[in-house]
Amino acid sequence: MKWNSEQLAWLIRRHAVEMTHLSGGSHIGAILSVADIVAVLYADVMHYRPEEPDWQERDRFILSKGHAGASIYAALAEVGFFPTEELKTHYQDGSRLSGHVSHYLPGVDLSTGSLGHGLSVACGMAYAAKKDGDTSHRVFVVLGDGECDEGAVWEAALFANHFRLNNLVAVVDHNHMQSLDFNENTLELEDLGAKWRAFGWNVLEINGNDHEALHAAFARVEAERDDTRKPTVIIAHTVKGYGVSFMQNDILWHYRFPHDGWEYDGAVAELHRQKPSGVTDPYTPHGVPAPVRPEVGDDPNDDHTFSRTWHPRYPEPMRRVEAAVGSCEAVHPAAEEKA
Ligand SMILES: Cc1ncc(C[n+]2csc(CCOP(=O)(O)OP(=O)(O)O)c2C)c(N)n1
Ligand SMILES: [Mg+2]
Numbered sequence: 068m069k070w071n072s073e074q075l076a077w078l079i080r081r082h083a084v085e086m087t088h089l090s091g092g093s094h095i096g097a098i099l100s101v102a103d104i105v106a107v108l109y110a111d112v113m114h115y116r117p118e119e120p121d122w123q124e125r126d127r128f129i130l131s132k133g134h135a136g137a138s139i140y141a142a143l144a145e146v147g148f149f150p151t152e153e154l155k156t157h158y159q160d161g162s163r164l165s166g167h168v169s170h171y172l173p174g175v176d177l178s179t180g181s182l183g184h185g186l187s188v189a190c191g192m193a194y195a196a197k198k199d200g201d202t203s204h205r206v207f208v209v210l211g212d213g214e215c216d217e218g219a220v221w222e223a224a225l226f227a228n229h230f231r232l233n234n235l236v237a238v239v240d241h242n243h244m245q246s247l248d249f250n251e252n253t254l255e256l257e258d259l260g261a262k263w264r265a266f267g268w269n270v271l272e273i274n275g276n277d278h279e280a281l282h283a284a285f286a287r288v289e290a291e292r293d294d295t296r297k298p299t300v301i302i303a304h305t306v307k308g309y310g311v312s313f314m315q316n317d318i319l320w321h322y323r324f325p326h327d328g329w330e331y332d333g334a335v336a337e338l339h340r341q342k343p344s345g346v347t348d349p350y351t352p353h354g355v356p357a358p359v360r361p362e363v364g365d366d367p368n369d370d371h372t373f374s375r376t377w378h379p380r381y382p383e384p385m386r387r388v389e390a391a392v393g394s395c396e397a398v399h400p401a402a403e404e405k406a
Contacts, residue, residue, distance in 0.1 A: 072278050073343045075145060076106035080310050082141035082154050084334045085350050087324040090158030092166055096308040096320035097135040097211070100242045100276075104209060104303055105130070107281040109142045113207065117147035120173035124203035127192050129177045131185020132211035132240060133168040140164050140172070148174040151349060183217025186210060186237060190223045193235040193298075202234070209238045213245025216254045221266065227298040228267030235298040236288055237268075240275060242307035246321045249372065263300045275303025311337050319371035329365060332358035 070078065079102040087095045109115075113126040130139045137157060144151040149172065156162035163171045167180025177188050189208035196204065214220065227235055241259060243250055250256050260270045271287065273280040281303070288299045307321070308314030311334045325331040332355045339354035348354070 069147075070110055070145060070346075071343075072103075072107045072110035072282075074346045075110045075142065076102045076278070077338070077341065077343055077346055078145050079106055079138050079141040081335075081338055081348055081350070082144075082151070083137040084311075084325055084331070084338065086137045086141070086154055086157040086164075088326075088331050089155060090166075091324050092137070092158040093322040093324055094134045094137070094166075095324060096244075096314055096317070097132060097240075097242075098138045099309050099311060099314060100305045100307045101130075101132065101135050101138050101209060101240045102310070103276045103278060103281060103305070104238055104240060105138045105142050107278055107285065108207060109146050111282060112285045114204065115146075115174070117143075117174070120148060126204045127176050127189070127206040129179065129185040129189050129206075129208040130168050131179055131189075131208055132182065132214055133179025133185075134166070134182075135211075136164070136166060136168040136180070139168055139175070143172065143174040148172070182211065182214040183219045186220050186223040186227075189235060189237070190227050190230075190232060193227070193232040194230055196234055197230065197232065204234075206232075206235045207238070208235070209240060211245070212239055212241045212243065212256060212259065213250055213253065215239065215256060215259065216245075216250075224263065224266040224268065231296045232298045233292040233296050236285075237298065237300040238275070239263075239300060239302050240305050241302050242305045244307045244316070244318055244321070244372070246318075248318060260302050263302070267297065269295050269297045269299040270302060271299065272302045273304065275301075275305040276309050310341065317371050329359045329361040333361070 080099055083095060083098040083102070086092060108128065113128060115125045116122045130136065140154060140157065143149065144154055153164065157164040158166045163169060168175060168178055170176060170178045177185065179185050185208050189206045193206040210220065239259065245253055247253065260272050264270045271284045273284050275281065284301050306315050308317060313333065314320040325334050335351055335355050336358045339348070342348065
Protein backbone atom coordinates (compact mmCIF):
# COMPACT_ATOMS: atom_id res chain seq x y z
CA MET A 68 0.00 0.00 0.00
CA LYS A 69 1.44 3.27 -1.16
CA TRP A 70 -0.32 5.71 1.19
CA ASN A 71 -0.85 5.98 4.90
CA SER A 72 -4.36 6.87 5.99
CA GLU A 73 -3.69 10.62 6.42
CA GLN A 74 -2.24 10.82 2.92
CA LEU A 75 -5.10 8.82 1.45
CA ALA A 76 -7.71 10.96 3.21
CA TRP A 77 -6.08 14.11 1.83
CA LEU A 78 -6.03 12.68 -1.67
CA ILE A 79 -9.70 11.68 -1.41
CA ARG A 80 -10.56 15.25 -0.40
CA ARG A 81 -8.46 16.78 -3.17
CA HIS A 82 -9.86 14.47 -5.85
CA ALA A 83 -13.40 15.10 -4.61
CA VAL A 84 -13.04 18.87 -4.85
CA GLU A 85 -11.75 18.47 -8.40
CA MET A 86 -14.33 15.88 -9.43
CA THR A 87 -17.33 17.84 -8.18
CA HIS A 88 -15.87 21.06 -9.58
CA LEU A 89 -15.32 19.61 -13.06
CA SER A 90 -18.66 17.85 -13.25
CA GLY A 91 -20.91 20.25 -11.37
CA GLY A 92 -21.62 17.23 -9.18
CA SER A 93 -23.01 17.48 -5.68
CA HIS A 94 -22.49 16.00 -2.21
CA ILE A 95 -19.06 17.43 -1.50
CA GLY A 96 -20.04 17.92 2.17
CA ALA A 97 -20.94 14.23 2.48
CA ILE A 98 -17.71 13.17 0.77
CA LEU A 99 -15.49 15.31 3.00
CA SER A 100 -17.34 13.98 6.04
CA VAL A 101 -16.68 10.30 5.25
CA ALA A 102 -13.17 10.67 3.76
CA ASP A 103 -11.31 9.70 6.95
CA ILE A 104 -13.43 6.58 7.51
CA VAL A 105 -12.88 5.40 3.94
CA ALA A 106 -9.15 6.23 4.08
CA VAL A 107 -8.50 4.30 7.28
CA LEU A 108 -10.40 1.29 5.94
CA TYR A 109 -8.50 1.22 2.65
CA ALA A 110 -5.09 2.15 4.02
CA ASP A 111 -4.94 -0.10 7.07
CA VAL A 112 -7.97 -2.21 7.84
CA MET A 113 -9.40 -4.04 4.86
CA HIS A 114 -7.82 -6.87 2.91
CA TYR A 115 -8.12 -6.63 -0.87
CA ARG A 116 -6.14 -7.14 -4.06
CA PRO A 117 -6.44 -4.41 -6.70
CA GLU A 118 -5.00 -6.78 -9.29
CA GLU A 119 -7.65 -9.39 -8.40
CA PRO A 120 -10.83 -7.44 -7.49
CA ASP A 121 -12.97 -10.57 -7.06
CA TRP A 122 -10.49 -12.35 -4.77
CA GLN A 123 -12.72 -14.59 -2.66
CA GLU A 124 -11.01 -13.65 0.61
CA ARG A 125 -11.36 -9.89 0.14
CA ASP A 126 -13.17 -7.96 2.82
CA ARG A 127 -16.49 -6.76 1.42
CA PHE A 128 -17.24 -3.04 1.48
CA ILE A 129 -20.51 -1.23 0.86
CA LEU A 130 -20.81 2.55 0.86
CA SER A 131 -24.49 2.61 1.66
CA LYS A 132 -24.54 6.43 1.60
CA GLY A 133 -23.87 6.09 -2.11
CA HIS A 134 -24.19 9.79 -2.84
CA ALA A 135 -20.64 10.14 -1.45
CA GLY A 136 -19.42 7.95 -4.33
CA ALA A 137 -16.50 10.20 -5.17
CA SER A 138 -14.86 9.20 -1.88
CA ILE A 139 -14.80 5.54 -2.79
CA TYR A 140 -13.86 6.18 -6.42
CA ALA A 141 -10.88 8.25 -5.31
CA ALA A 142 -9.80 5.62 -2.76
CA LEU A 143 -10.07 2.75 -5.24
CA ALA A 144 -8.09 4.65 -7.86
CA GLU A 145 -5.38 5.65 -5.39
CA VAL A 146 -4.90 2.09 -4.14
CA GLY A 147 -4.62 0.76 -7.69
CA PHE A 148 -7.98 -0.57 -8.91
CA PHE A 149 -8.04 1.76 -11.93
CA PRO A 150 -6.09 4.80 -13.17
CA THR A 151 -6.58 8.05 -11.23
CA GLU A 152 -6.90 9.78 -14.63
CA GLU A 153 -10.38 8.21 -14.96
CA LEU A 154 -11.59 10.17 -11.93
CA LYS A 155 -11.99 13.20 -14.18
CA THR A 156 -14.87 11.46 -15.96
CA HIS A 157 -17.00 11.45 -12.80
CA TYR A 158 -20.66 12.33 -13.53
CA GLN A 159 -19.95 12.65 -17.27
CA ASP A 160 -22.06 10.93 -19.92
CA GLY A 161 -20.78 7.43 -20.62
CA SER A 162 -18.51 7.31 -17.58
CA ARG A 163 -18.27 4.28 -15.29
CA LEU A 164 -18.05 6.75 -12.42
CA SER A 165 -21.70 7.64 -12.05
CA GLY A 166 -22.64 10.21 -9.43
CA HIS A 167 -23.75 7.48 -7.05
CA VAL A 168 -21.68 4.34 -6.51
CA SER A 169 -21.63 1.90 -9.40
CA HIS A 170 -20.60 -1.76 -9.31
CA TYR A 171 -19.36 -1.47 -12.90
CA LEU A 172 -16.10 -0.42 -11.29
CA PRO A 173 -13.59 -3.00 -10.12
CA GLY A 174 -13.54 -3.08 -6.32
CA VAL A 175 -17.22 -2.19 -5.91
CA ASP A 176 -19.52 -4.99 -4.76
CA LEU A 177 -22.81 -3.10 -4.71
CA SER A 178 -24.28 -0.09 -6.49
CA THR A 179 -25.81 2.29 -3.99
CA GLY A 180 -27.51 5.66 -3.91
CA SER A 181 -31.03 4.77 -2.95
CA LEU A 182 -30.53 5.07 0.78
CA GLY A 183 -31.44 2.34 3.23
CA HIS A 184 -30.40 -0.80 1.37
CA GLY A 185 -26.70 -1.26 2.06
CA LEU A 186 -27.04 -2.77 5.51
CA SER A 187 -29.52 -5.40 4.30
CA VAL A 188 -27.17 -6.53 1.54
CA ALA A 189 -24.23 -6.49 3.94
CA CYS A 190 -26.24 -8.73 6.28
CA GLY A 191 -26.83 -11.14 3.41
CA MET A 192 -23.13 -11.24 2.60
CA ALA A 193 -22.17 -11.80 6.24
CA TYR A 194 -24.88 -14.44 6.75
CA ALA A 195 -23.83 -16.31 3.60
CA ALA A 196 -20.21 -16.39 4.76
CA LYS A 197 -21.31 -17.75 8.15
CA LYS A 198 -23.44 -20.45 6.56
CA ASP A 199 -20.52 -21.47 4.36
CA GLY A 200 -18.19 -21.55 7.36
CA ASP A 201 -16.07 -18.99 5.49
CA THR A 202 -14.08 -16.98 8.01
CA SER A 203 -11.68 -15.55 5.44
CA HIS A 204 -13.27 -12.12 5.25
CA ARG A 205 -15.41 -9.51 7.00
CA VAL A 206 -18.14 -7.22 5.72
CA PHE A 207 -17.93 -3.45 6.23
CA VAL A 208 -20.78 -1.09 5.50
CA VAL A 209 -20.89 2.70 5.91
CA LEU A 210 -24.24 4.40 6.44
CA GLY A 211 -25.28 8.01 6.78
CA ASP A 212 -27.05 9.11 9.95
CA GLY A 213 -29.95 10.59 7.99
CA GLU A 214 -30.06 7.27 6.18
CA CYS A 215 -30.94 5.69 9.53
CA ASP A 216 -34.39 7.27 9.10
CA GLU A 217 -35.07 4.42 6.67
CA GLY A 218 -37.08 1.60 8.23
CA ALA A 219 -35.16 -1.09 6.34
CA VAL A 220 -32.03 -0.18 8.31
CA TRP A 221 -33.67 -1.32 11.52
CA GLU A 222 -35.07 -4.51 10.04
CA ALA A 223 -31.54 -5.38 8.96
CA ALA A 224 -30.23 -4.43 12.40
CA LEU A 225 -32.59 -6.96 14.01
CA PHE A 226 -31.49 -9.62 11.51
CA ALA A 227 -27.78 -9.03 12.11
CA ASN A 228 -28.10 -9.49 15.84
CA HIS A 229 -30.44 -12.47 15.57
CA PHE A 230 -27.90 -14.32 13.42
CA ARG A 231 -24.96 -13.08 15.54
CA LEU A 232 -23.18 -11.61 12.54
CA ASN A 233 -19.91 -10.78 14.24
CA ASN A 234 -18.27 -10.76 10.80
CA LEU A 235 -20.23 -7.55 10.08
CA VAL A 236 -19.07 -4.03 10.98
CA ALA A 237 -21.29 -1.04 10.31
CA VAL A 238 -20.01 2.52 10.54
CA VAL A 239 -22.49 5.37 10.81
CA ASP A 240 -21.11 8.65 9.52
CA HIS A 241 -22.81 10.70 12.24
CA ASN A 242 -22.41 14.24 10.95
CA HIS A 243 -25.75 15.27 12.47
CA MET A 244 -27.01 16.57 9.14
CA GLN A 245 -28.80 15.24 6.10
CA SER A 246 -29.65 16.89 2.79
CA LEU A 247 -31.64 19.94 3.86
CA ASP A 248 -31.04 20.49 7.58
CA PHE A 249 -29.81 19.01 10.85
CA ASN A 250 -31.16 15.52 11.49
CA GLU A 251 -32.89 16.70 14.63
CA ASN A 252 -34.88 19.27 12.67
CA THR A 253 -35.86 16.63 10.10
CA LEU A 254 -36.54 13.45 12.08
CA GLU A 255 -35.10 13.15 15.56
CA LEU A 256 -32.46 10.50 16.13
CA GLU A 257 -31.81 11.45 19.76
CA ASP A 258 -29.25 9.01 21.18
CA LEU A 259 -28.32 6.93 18.14
CA GLY A 260 -25.89 4.68 20.04
CA ALA A 261 -28.59 3.72 22.52
CA LYS A 262 -30.87 2.71 19.65
CA TRP A 263 -28.30 0.35 18.12
CA ARG A 264 -27.52 -1.06 21.56
CA ALA A 265 -31.21 -1.75 22.08
CA PHE A 266 -31.14 -3.72 18.82
CA GLY A 267 -28.45 -5.94 20.33
CA TRP A 268 -25.34 -4.52 18.69
CA ASN A 269 -21.98 -3.69 20.19
CA VAL A 270 -21.62 0.06 19.95
CA LEU A 271 -18.42 2.09 19.83
CA GLU A 272 -18.65 5.86 19.72
CA ILE A 273 -15.72 7.83 18.39
CA ASN A 274 -14.60 10.96 16.59
CA GLY A 275 -14.86 9.79 12.98
CA ASN A 276 -12.49 12.41 11.60
CA ASP A 277 -9.72 11.27 13.98
CA HIS A 278 -7.53 8.57 12.44
CA GLU A 279 -6.14 7.38 15.75
CA ALA A 280 -9.66 6.86 17.08
CA LEU A 281 -10.71 5.07 13.89
CA HIS A 282 -7.69 2.75 13.98
CA ALA A 283 -8.32 1.97 17.66
CA ALA A 284 -11.98 1.22 17.03
CA PHE A 285 -11.37 -1.14 14.11
CA ALA A 286 -8.59 -2.90 16.04
CA ARG A 287 -10.89 -3.35 18.99
CA VAL A 288 -13.70 -4.81 16.88
CA GLU A 289 -11.28 -7.34 15.44
CA ALA A 290 -9.78 -8.24 18.81
CA GLU A 291 -13.14 -8.81 20.46
CA ARG A 292 -15.33 -10.28 17.77
CA ASP A 293 -14.96 -13.89 18.86
CA ASP A 294 -15.85 -12.97 22.45
CA THR A 295 -18.82 -10.78 21.67
CA ARG A 296 -20.40 -12.87 18.90
CA LYS A 297 -22.34 -9.75 17.95
CA PRO A 298 -22.30 -7.32 15.03
CA THR A 299 -20.64 -4.01 15.85
CA VAL A 300 -21.58 -0.51 14.86
CA ILE A 301 -19.10 2.33 15.10
CA ILE A 302 -20.95 5.59 15.58
CA ALA A 303 -18.42 7.93 14.02
CA HIS A 304 -19.13 11.53 14.98
CA THR A 305 -17.99 13.60 12.04
CA VAL A 306 -18.31 17.09 10.66
CA LYS A 307 -20.06 17.46 7.34
CA GLY A 308 -17.67 19.27 4.98
CA TYR A 309 -14.65 18.47 7.18
CA GLY A 310 -11.40 19.94 5.85
CA VAL A 311 -12.77 23.03 4.09
CA SER A 312 -13.78 25.59 6.69
CA PHE A 313 -16.54 27.32 4.76
CA MET A 314 -18.17 23.97 3.91
CA GLN A 315 -18.16 22.65 7.46
CA ASN A 316 -21.55 22.25 9.10
CA ASP A 317 -23.13 24.27 6.30
CA ILE A 318 -25.93 22.39 4.57
CA LEU A 319 -25.46 24.47 1.43
CA TRP A 320 -22.61 22.12 0.53
CA HIS A 321 -24.75 19.01 0.45
CA TYR A 322 -25.89 19.92 -3.05
CA ARG A 323 -23.67 22.83 -4.10
CA PHE A 324 -20.42 22.10 -5.95
CA PRO A 325 -17.28 24.27 -5.73
CA HIS A 326 -17.79 26.84 -8.50
CA ASP A 327 -15.06 28.68 -10.40
CA GLY A 328 -13.60 31.54 -8.41
CA TRP A 329 -13.29 31.77 -4.64
CA GLU A 330 -15.20 28.55 -3.95
CA TYR A 331 -12.78 26.33 -5.88
CA ASP A 332 -9.70 28.42 -5.15
CA GLY A 333 -10.54 28.71 -1.46
CA ALA A 334 -11.13 24.96 -1.09
CA VAL A 335 -7.88 24.05 -2.85
CA ALA A 336 -5.88 26.67 -0.96
CA GLU A 337 -7.20 25.38 2.36
CA LEU A 338 -6.46 21.78 1.48
CA HIS A 339 -2.93 22.77 0.54
CA ARG A 340 -2.37 24.20 3.99
CA GLN A 341 -3.18 20.73 5.40
CA LYS A 342 -1.28 18.63 2.84
CA PRO A 343 0.68 15.78 4.47
CA SER A 344 4.26 15.32 3.35
CA GLY A 345 4.92 12.76 0.66
CA VAL A 346 1.81 13.64 -1.36
CA THR A 347 1.70 15.57 -4.62
CA ASP A 348 -1.46 17.32 -5.71
CA PRO A 349 -2.30 15.76 -9.10
CA TYR A 350 -4.18 18.86 -10.34
CA THR A 351 -2.54 21.96 -8.87
CA PRO A 352 0.84 20.76 -7.62
CA HIS A 353 1.73 24.18 -6.21
CA GLY A 354 -1.72 25.05 -4.91
CA VAL A 355 -3.52 28.11 -6.25
CA PRO A 356 -0.89 30.85 -6.54
CA ALA A 357 -3.31 33.79 -6.34
CA PRO A 358 -6.66 32.50 -5.06
CA VAL A 359 -9.72 34.57 -5.94
CA ARG A 360 -11.14 36.05 -2.74
CA PRO A 361 -14.86 36.24 -1.96
CA GLU A 362 -16.46 39.58 -2.83
CA VAL A 363 -19.02 41.43 -0.79
CA GLY A 364 -22.21 39.40 -0.99
CA ASP A 365 -20.29 36.14 -1.46
CA ASP A 366 -20.09 35.55 2.26
CA PRO A 367 -18.48 32.16 2.79
CA ASN A 368 -19.54 32.28 6.42
CA ASP A 369 -23.22 32.65 5.76
CA ASP A 370 -25.25 30.43 8.02
CA HIS A 371 -27.25 28.46 5.50
CA THR A 372 -28.10 25.79 8.04
CA PHE A 373 -30.50 27.76 10.16
CA SER A 374 -28.58 26.88 13.30
CA ARG A 375 -30.89 29.33 15.04
CA THR A 376 -33.35 26.46 14.97
CA TRP A 377 -31.01 24.16 16.87
CA HIS A 378 -32.77 23.24 20.09
CA PRO A 379 -30.75 22.79 23.29
CA ARG A 380 -32.36 19.44 24.00
CA TYR A 381 -30.95 17.95 20.81
CA PRO A 382 -27.70 16.04 21.25
CA GLU A 383 -25.04 18.68 20.84
CA PRO A 384 -22.61 17.32 18.25
CA MET A 385 -19.34 18.85 19.29
CA ARG A 386 -19.69 18.20 23.01
CA ARG A 387 -20.36 14.53 22.30
CA VAL A 388 -17.38 14.30 19.98
CA GLU A 389 -15.08 15.89 22.52
CA ALA A 390 -16.26 13.45 25.17
CA ALA A 391 -15.28 10.54 22.94
CA VAL A 392 -12.18 11.89 21.21
CA GLY A 393 -9.34 9.44 20.84
CA SER A 394 -11.07 6.62 22.61
CA CYS A 395 -13.76 4.11 21.97
CA GLU A 396 -14.78 3.47 25.52
CA ALA A 397 -18.12 5.12 25.48
CA VAL A 398 -20.51 2.23 25.14
CA HIS A 399 -19.73 -1.42 24.74
CA PRO A 400 -22.17 -3.79 26.35
CA ALA A 401 -19.95 -6.84 26.09
CA ALA A 402 -17.11 -5.05 27.84
CA GLU A 403 -19.43 -3.83 30.55
CA GLU A 404 -20.70 -7.34 31.16
CA LYS A 405 -17.18 -8.67 31.45
CA ALA A 406 -16.11 -6.02 33.95
C1 LIG B 1 -34.23 6.41 -0.57
C2 LIG B 1 -33.65 7.77 -0.77
N1 LIG B 1 -34.35 8.87 -0.40
C3 LIG B 1 -33.83 10.11 -0.59
C4 LIG B 1 -32.60 10.27 -1.18
C5 LIG B 1 -32.04 11.67 -1.43
N2 LIG B 1 -30.91 11.96 -0.57
C6 LIG B 1 -29.64 11.94 -1.03
S1 LIG B 1 -28.52 12.29 0.14
C7 LIG B 1 -29.71 12.49 1.31
C8 LIG B 1 -29.36 12.85 2.72
C9 LIG B 1 -28.65 11.75 3.40
O1 LIG B 1 -28.25 12.14 4.67
P1 LIG B 1 -27.22 11.27 5.45
O2 LIG B 1 -27.57 9.83 5.37
O3 LIG B 1 -27.10 11.84 6.81
O4 LIG B 1 -25.87 11.45 4.63
P2 LIG B 1 -24.79 12.63 4.68
O5 LIG B 1 -24.90 13.33 3.37
O6 LIG B 1 -25.11 13.54 5.82
O7 LIG B 1 -23.52 11.95 4.87
C10 LIG B 1 -30.98 12.28 0.77
C11 LIG B 1 -32.24 12.39 1.51
C12 LIG B 1 -31.90 9.09 -1.56
N3 LIG B 1 -30.68 9.15 -2.12
N4 LIG B 1 -32.43 7.87 -1.33
MG1 LIG C 1 -25.63 12.88 7.76
